[in-house]
Amino acid sequence: MKKTENYFVIGIDGGGTKTVGALANLEGEILREIYSSSTNPNKIGFELAISRLKNLISKISKNKKIKIAYLGLAGGLERDEEKREKIKKELQKFFNFPIVIDGDQRIAFRAGTDERDGVVVIAGTGSIAMGWKEKKEAISGGWDWLFGDQGSAFWVGKEVLEEIGKALDGRRKSFRLKDFVLKRFKIKQEKDLYNKFYSQNFITQVASISKIVDELARRGDFFSKKILIDAGKQVSEMAIAVIKKLKLENETFPVVLVGGMFESQIFKKKVEKEIKRISKKSKIYLIEEKTSDWSSKVSV
Structure with missing residues (x-):
């Protein structure tokens, strides 16, 4: 059986004004928390949104084994599967753990x-x-x-x-x-x-x-x-x-x-x-x- 006690999860809530990312253990305990500005692609553009998310995930995941990263983002993603997949594809270029993109609802x-x-x-x-x-x-x-x-x-x-x-x-x-x-x-x-x-x-x-x-x-x-x-x-x-x-x-x-x-x-x-x-x-x-x-x- 694969040991998971040293694994962590990332959760990111990206809003129209600010974005907050957290590192947690598998029991849900928050161990690291980092804030950033808006990551809404409709407001700041796709490239800047990807850049900010990449930097945020990099800081949160530093020196940690990540099981999964879940990103809930504003910007109409709940209606746009194509955009969700595009964001996921771009971010997966930089990280070897699975990333899930969803709306923030x-x-x-x-x-x-x-x-x-x-x-x-x-x-x-x-x-x-x-x-x-x-x-x-x-x-x-x-x-x-x-x-x-x-x-x-x-x-x-x-x-x-x-x-x-x-x-x-x-x-x-x-x-x-x-x-x-x-x-x-x-x-x-x-x-x-x-x-x-x-x-x-x-x-x-x-x-x-x-x-x-x-x-x-x-x-x-x-x-x-x-x-x-x-x-x-x-x-x-x-x-x-x-x-x-x-x-x-x-x-x-x-x-x-x-x-x-x-x-x-x-x-x-x-x-x-x-x-x-x-x-x-x-x-x-x-x-x-x-x-x-x-x-x-x-x-x-």
Whole structure:
């Protein structure tokens, strides 16, 4: 029998803003943890994504016998088997242990439950809902920032910037959130908006506005609260679409909520309310543990 006590597994959770990789033993104990920036090929390009993943895996696997590496990556990979295979093929050129490429949804789901069937709702920089029932799989959202990610942190930030632009143009009245955002980003002239948000890391910059929106909403600002409620409705519609596709409305199943948007109680309560309205027996779990724990759990 082949000894496995000296073998380790790698788990990587690659998001739109940051990537975290972990080395774990076969019992799931985290031994090494390394952070990197985005590895979403749709946002940074295929070659840069491969380069960052290669460097991350090299650092994590240094001087260790690796049994398997499991990579859950953002960027619509759950819909694109060809892209998953392309990433795997490129990375396998550099490593002699098996590499599995998947979307980041399964990692997030496993973080919240050991059940096989259920739904995961991710609302961070981007947004997506995905579910499983027996051998069936359903997806809603996850179309990325250009024509998707409704209800995400990026979506919230973009909505705010659109309204700020209208106010500066005189197409709408000025509003408290506008002044709050401009002050927080130290924007004194209109041209500064271009320099701040039309930049290489514009997705991260725009998404960061969502934190400001929540801060002001908690202070009672009506417009900020409305944006978060609208965002919650958008994300809950993704979850409901998945629930209906899998015909889970009258069943007991876990719904795992993941992502920075759920730090907003206004947003979170709206999502939970809408999900419960359509599936009263669902059990909702909010995941707050580190993403490295999720990925290592799937790898083991």
